[in-house]
Amino acid sequence: MVSWYFKEILLKLGVDEERIEIMSAKGGFSEDEFEGIRYLRFKDSVKKLRRGTVVFSQNDIVLGFPHIRRVVQLENGVQRVFKNKPFYVEEKIDGYNVRVVKVNDKILAITRGGFICPFTTERIDDFINVDFFKDYPNLILCGEMAGPESPYLVEGPPYVKEDIQFFLFDIQEKRTGKSLTVEERLKLAEEYGIPHVEVFGKYSIKQIKELHELVERLAEERREGIVMKSPDMKKVVKYVSPYSNINDIKIGSRLFFDLPYGYFMQRIKRLAFYLAEKRIKGEEFEEYAKALGIALLQPFVESIWDVANGEEIAETFIVRVKKIETAYKMVSHFERLGLNIHIEDIEELNNGYWRITFRRVYDDATKEIRELWNGHAFVD
Amino acid sequence: MVSWYFKEILLKLGVDEERIEIMSAKGGFSEDEFEGIRYLRFKDSVKKLRRGTVVFSQNDIVLGFPHIRRVVQLENGVQRVFKNKPFYVEEKIDGYNVRVVKVNDKILAITRGGFICPFTTERIDDFINVDFFKDYPNLILCGEMAGPESPYLVEGPPYVKEDIQFFLFDIQEKRTGKSLTVEERLKLAEEYGIPHVEVFGKYSIKQIKELHELVERLAEERREGIVMKSPDMKKVVKYVSPYSNINDIKIGSRLFFDLPYGYFMQRIKRLAFYLAEKRIKGEEFEEYAKALGIALLQPFVESIWDVANGEEIAETFIVRVKKIETAYKMVSHFERLGLNIHIEDIEELNNGYWRITFRRVYDDATKEIRELWNGHAFVD
Numbered sequence: 234m235v236s237w238y239f240k241e242i243l244l245k246l247g248v249d250e251e252r253i254e255i256m257s258a259k260g261g262f263s264e265d266e267f268e269g270i271r272y273l274r275f276k277d278s279v280k281k282l283r284r285g286t287v288v289f290s291q292n293d294i295v296l297g298f299p300h301i302r303r304v305v306q307l308e309n310g311v312q313r314v315f316k317n318k319p320f321y322v323e324e325k326i327d328g329y330n331v332r333v334v335k336v337n338d339k340i341l342a343i344t345r346g347g348f349i350c351p352f353t354t355e356r357i358d359d360f361i362n363v364d365f366f367k368d369y370p371n372l373i374l375c376g377e378m379a380g381p382e383s384p385y386l387v388e389g390p391p392y393v394k395e396d397i398q399f400f401l402f403d404i405q406e407k408r409t410g411k412s413l414t415v416e417e418r419l420k421l422a423e424e425y426g427i428p429h430v431e432v433f434g435k436y437s438i439k440q441i442k443e444l445h446e447l448v449e450r451l452a453e454e455r456r457e458g459i460v461m462k463s464p465d466m467k468k469v470v471k472y473v474s475p476y477s478n479i480n481d482i483k484i485g486s487r488l489f490f491d492l493p494y495g496y497f498m499q500r501i502k503r504l505a506f507y508l509a510e511k512r513i514k515g516e517e518f519e520e521y522a523k524a525l526g527i528a529l530l531q532p533f534v535e536s537i538w539d540v541a542n543g544e545e546i547a548e549t550f551i552v553r554v555k556k557i558e559t560a561y562k563m564v565s566h567f568e569r570l571g572l573n574i575h576i577e578d579i580e581e582l583n584n585g586y587w588r589i590t591f592r593r594v595y596d597d598a599t600k601e602i603r604e605l606w607n608g609h610a611f612v613d
Numbered sequence: 614m615v616s617w618y619f620k621e622i623l624l625k626l627g628v629d630e631e632r633i634e635i636m637s638a639k640g641g642f643s644e645d646e647f648e649g650i651r652y653l654r655f656k657d658s659v660k661k662l663r664r665g666t667v668v669f670s671q672n673d674i675v676l677g678f679p680h681i682r683r684v685v686q687l688e689n690g691v692q693r694v695f696k697n698k699p700f701y702v703e704e705k706i707d708g709y710n711v712r713v714v715k716v717n718d719k720i721l722a723i724t725r726g727g728f729i730c731p732f733t734t735e736r737i738d739d740f741i742n743v744d745f746f747k748d749y750p751n752l753i754l755c756g757e758m759a760g761p762e763s764p765y766l767v768e769g770p771p772y773v774k775e776d777i778q779f780f781l782f783d784i785q786e787k788r789t790g791k792s793l794t795v796e797e798r799l800k801l802a803e804e805y806g807i808p809h810v811e812v813f814g815k816y817s818i819k820q821i822k823e824l825h826e827l828v829e830r831l832a833e834e835r836r837e838g839i840v841m842k843s844p845d846m847k848k849v850v851k852y853v854s855p856y857s858n859i860n861d862i863k864i865g866s867r868l869f870f871d872l873p874y875g876y877f878m879q880r881i882k883r884l885a886f887y888l889a890e891k892r893i894k895g896e897e898f899e900e901y902a903k904a905l906g907i908a909l910l911q912p913f914v915e916s917i918w919d920v921a922n923g924e925e926i927a928e929t930f931i932v933r934v935k936k937i938e939t940a941y942k943m944v945s946h947f948e949r950l951g952l953n954i955h956i957e958d959i960e961e962l963n964n965g966y967w968r969i970t971f972r973r974v975y976d977d978a979t980k981e982i983r984e985l986w987n988g989h990a991f992v993d
Binding site: 314529 | 680681682683684685686688689690691692693694850869874875877878879881882884885886888889898899901902903904905906907909910911913914917918921985986987988989990991992993
């Protein structure tokens with residue numbers, strides 16, 4: 234059951250008692266504490282309080298980050314969503330989503346799922362100018378954390394050469410979740426020197442050729458894709474590059490049995506629509522087909538060989554932290570998420586930071602491959 | 614609710630009243646009639662009465678055809694299932710499963726789902742010597758119907774050049790579902806001239822090299838795979854060729870949105886285990902990867918182009934029947950299965966038969982592609 238403290242807040246927000254009880258019974262809430270700050274996390278949506286919402290107090294409410302809609306046919310998608318109106322095109326970066334917010338004089342980084350991330354929170358002043366929150370305590374900086382040394386992903390964008398960086402892409406109000414306009418956001422980012430995702434400019438359906446060329450260039454540069462936004466932020470849609478679809482499959486296929494089928498099938502679908510829209514044929518088509526086949530099979534087959542040789546399916550993550558304690562807090566966080574993850578190595582860097590190496594073992598995927606390799610006969 | 618007639622039979626079979634009611638409530642039974650013969654069809658399993666079971670009377674009970682277990686690592690699978698004991702290796706043919714049985718002096722062909730197939734039943738004496746049932750009214754001939762002119766599949770094995778054929782692979786007793794031994798079955802097939810799936814001989818784990826070579830040969834000949842059976846039929850497992858996995862994906866990818874994700878992912882899994890077991894690398898590996906990529910993308914992209922050009926996703930089936938009436942019965946049968954299928958063409962052949970062309974339209978797949986092509990923005 235939700236404690237009286239949060240229950241009062243929910244009631245004031247207009248969530249009725251019955252709804253609170255139903256959500257509690259389904260395990261839709263979790264109450265937690267981070268360095269003395271208590272918070273209620275929403276695992277499911279309740280009315281406008283989206284999954285990932287975090288409630289600290291009556292005034293400190295961080296709504297769950299909204300799902301961005303996707304189009305798979307760029308030209309028709311742009312036409313349908315924006316008509317003839319202009320829209321900003323910004324880079325979609327492959328990282329993890331954080332909402333950075335000030336609560337009780339502490340600056341916290343909240344993950345998409347509504348957890349306070351011990352790693353991102355500890356490092357936050359390395360990534361952004363926190364003076365921003367002195368002037369705007371009521372705003373939330375929404376951004377992507379991306380780089381080769383990330384606690385959640387094994388890869389980052391090609392231009393982040395080491396460690397990890399923050400890239401702003403939205404500023405929202407506490408409680409309402411209302412976004413500032415693109416222009417307001419860009420102005421604040423510049424004023425405070427907050428790193429921002431690359432803005433490719435303003436486009437409209439008339440520049441569809443240039444937009445296609447931009448996607449081509451991003452694909453060549455091994456970048457994920459674009460997010461298109463009406464200046465008032467009321468319409469936001471994403472479109473990913475063919476590079477990203479194939480690369481995601483390559484990263485995922487080593488973990489074939491740990492991922493839902495949809496992970497792979499959605500990306501195959503997006504690639505197929507890209508090939509159809511661009512009317513790609515002949516040799517170029519075959520190149521894409523081969524790249525897809527290799528992405529699906531090569532890491533997967535290698536993982537089968539590894540298990541056949543007695544190894545486990547595992548991934549290694551590296552992060553840099555200020556205090557070793559933060560690494561242990563990350564382990565607790567991962568354990569709470571049900572992951573089998575542990576610290577492999579701790580190394581002191583000469584700037585006083587520590588480099589921590591984590592190893593995540595995929596037990597179910599390992600077991601599944603082992604069983605099948607050992608000749609298990611099954612009904613499918 | 615089940616009628617009193619079938620209810621009495623079920624009670625005598627030891628299914629208790631409560632179970633019958635629960636099954637009925639869930640829609641687990643359907644009662645039907647075919648040319649004056651009433652039957653109860655099991656959509657779900659009840660005790661030993663497997664899904665696809667058909668009850669005609671106390672003595673005429675045809676159990677659902679059992680699921681054959683699959684291995685994806687041939688050597689270890691053979692070792693684990695058969696130890697050092699010999700087993701028969703028979704061809705696994707890509708067609709549709711029928712159980713042929715005599716009930717009230719009528720010979721009926723029952724599909725895997727427990728429907729009496731009007732087409733197969735009408736044509737049954739073209740496929741098998743029905744004298745068999747004079748001598749063995751208590752036995753069921755289980756076989757695969759396969760060929761280029763099939764009401765359920767668009768392709769057949771390469772060696773069936775026209776029409777469709779029956780291939781025996783099991784003989785079971787009514788009521789118990791008990792299989793004859795392989796030797797008994799082969800003897801009866803020979804005696805009555807009933808066409809049988811190809812028997813490649815007896816193997817044991819010692820001949821694993823030859824078994825691998827057999828699978829290679831079948832793949833080259835564009836054949837589906839093998840079923841391995843202990844002589845007493847107590848252990849039966851299947852293994853498919855890499856050709857079959859890729860070809861199934863090729864056939865399925867045109868219907869991408871009509872098939873469950875598992876259809877594709879299971880076949881990718883089987884192919885990956887084949888490549889891992891055979892330690893296929895380098896150029897040969899790349900050839901498989903390319904073939905997989907093309908199988909996934911080419912028919913799918915073509916289907917997107919078709920829909921973009923205003924066409925529907927559809928398949929065409931051809932069958933030969935003795936009476937046009939049978940074609941109409943097939944349409945009713947398809948409608949009952951919820952398919953959008955209709956007769957496109959009826960042509961009289963010079964042997965008195967009719968060639969019927971059916972067109973099956975995949976409405977949901979067409980609609981899904983049309984929406985995405987038209988730029989629909991969605992949350993995934």
